[in-house]
Amino acid sequence: MIDEVKDFEEKMKRQISGYENMLSSIRAGRANPAMLDKIQADYYGTPTPLSQMAEIKIPDARTIVINPWDATSIKNIERAINASDLGLNPMNDGKIIRLNLPAVTEEKRKDLTKQVAKMGEDAKVYLRNIRRDANEKFKDMKKKSEMTEDDLKKAEKDIQDMLDKFIKEVDAVAAKKSKEIMEL
Numbered sequence: 588m589i590d591e592v593k594d595f596e597e598k599m600k601r602q603i604s605g606y607e608n609m610l611s612s613i614r615a616g617r618a619n620p621a622m623l624d625k626i627q628a629d630y631y632g633t634p635t636p637l638s639q640m641a642e643i644k645i646p647d648a649r650t651i652v653i654n655p656w657d658a659t660s661i662k663n664i665e666r667a668i669n670a671s672d673l674g675l676n677p678m679n680d681g682k683i684i685r686l687n688l689p690a691v692t693e694e695k696r697k698d699l700t701k702q703v704a705k706m707g708e709d710a711k712v713y714l715r716n717i718r719r720d721a722n723e724k725f726k727d728m729k730k731k732s733e734m735t736e737d738d739l740k741k742a743e744k745d746i747q748d749m750l751d752k753f754i755k756e757v758d759a760v761a762a763k764k765s766k767e768i769m770e771l
Contacts, residue, residue, distance in 0.1 A: 592749070595746060642656070649689075661684065662679075703761050718747065718750045
């Protein structure tokens with residue numbers, strides 16, 4: 588029974604880290620190399636993450652500099668950035684690509700905090716689904732006489748306590764990101 592609880596705890600931890608990764612790609616007005624994590628450019632016929640094709644630097648709070656290791660890939664990187672949903676206009680000088688992040692308006696900041704909250708709710712739903720799956724598995728084990736009624740109640744309580752802990756963690760991550768977005 589303890590192994591099953593640990594399995595579900597691992598699933599919840601993976602959901603939290605996935606949520607944090609999704610939040611790192613949200614543009615909060617400050618340059619962050621994680622914004623480019625989801626962008627893949629064509630590199631000799633293979634979609635390749637930018638971090639594997641170039642050095643990504645942050646010289647100041649509103650600029651990202653991409654220095655490709657292979658100068659022939661600069662056009663493909665520029666094309667991939669233009670095709671992404673970041674809404675940034677890459678400036679290519681032949682050797683490096685500069686991305687200047689515009690200042691984020693108050694209205695856009697509020698929209699981004701709403702997006703963070705929605706993503707947080709989605710993460711909580713996923714965590715609750717994990718709890719439901721765990722409880723169903725434990726009830727099935729009880730039917731098969733693989734665990735007692737007391738073990739079932741304890742396992743359900745452990746899963747609920749775990750869920751509560753991870754939901755608080757989602758709330759804390761969302762609050763931190765919302766605060767970061769709303770800072771000027």
